[in-house]
Amino acid sequence: MLLPAVRLVRLGRVPYSELLALQERWLRRLQAEPGTEDPPRTEAGALLLCEPAGPVYTAGLRGGLTPEEAARLRALGAEVRATGRGGLATFHGPGQLLCHLCPGACAWHPLWPPFKPFAVPCAPSKAFPPPPPAPPYTGVWLGERKICAIGVRCGRHITSHGLALNCCTDLTWFEHIVPCGLVGTGVTSLSQELQRHLTVDEVTPPFLEAFKETYKCTLISEDTSN
Numbered sequence: 001m002l003l004p005a006v007r008l009v010r011l012g013r014v015p016y017s018e019l020l021a022l023q024e025r026w027l028r029r030l031q032a033e034p035g036t037e038d039p040p041r042t043e044a045g046a047l048l049l050c051e052p053a054g055p056v057y058t059a060g061l062r063g064g065l066t067p068e069e070a071a072r073l074r075a076l077g078a079e080v081r082a083t084g085r086g087g088l089a090t091f092h093g094p095g096q097l098l099c100h101l102c103p104g105a106c107a108w109h110p111l112w113p114p115f116k117p118f119a120v121p122c123a124p125s126k127a128f129p130p131p132p133p134a135p136p137y138t139g140v141w142l143g144e145r146k147i148c149a150i151g152v153r154c155g156r157h158i159t160s161h162g163l164a165l166n167c168c169t170d171l172t173w174f175e176h177i178v179p180c181g182l183v184g185t186g187v188t189s190l191s192q193e194l195q196r197h198l199t200v201d202e203v204t205p206p207f208l209e210a211f212k213e214t215y216k217c218t219l220i221s222e223d224t225s226n
Contacts, residue, residue: 045103064088
């Protein structure tokens, strides 16, 4: 059986705005009327990977940041952006692997970061049953600590946005907000859980292997980090 091909675009460490701009270009391409795109649609979308170059707080469609809070966060030296994903406010920054998936349809499996190669005792995602908990517990959790945030958007049968996996993220940035509006929960990272420094570059190869296995696809590399 011929596996679907996904275009892998590795941006390296870039401003968050560059990831959003590239995502929008892919969305326009995938949402084009059949037979009109150039080149013709022979791939199953794109997997966009990057590490944010600087600190940025993002708010989802449900908001999450008042104008006063946004001003306070900017005073810390962070960028503040509204996005089209679901959910509330979260943080992105250096040491975090951002993965935005823009496939040609919404019939993909849930995104699931690869913890097994790092021997992290992974708890099931609170986003998926059984049993179905009350929302908004999306993401991947280790006990009451979220290690990976997930936020998506779906329009015209095309999904976008994706996940943010904390590899060696400075977790103190999360202290300035209530991540995803979840009071009383915490955040963690692969480095913190394993008590050794794990960079985005180290985490990416096993992440991609797990991605191919989960989504039953091949990856066509397109490195733009240089």
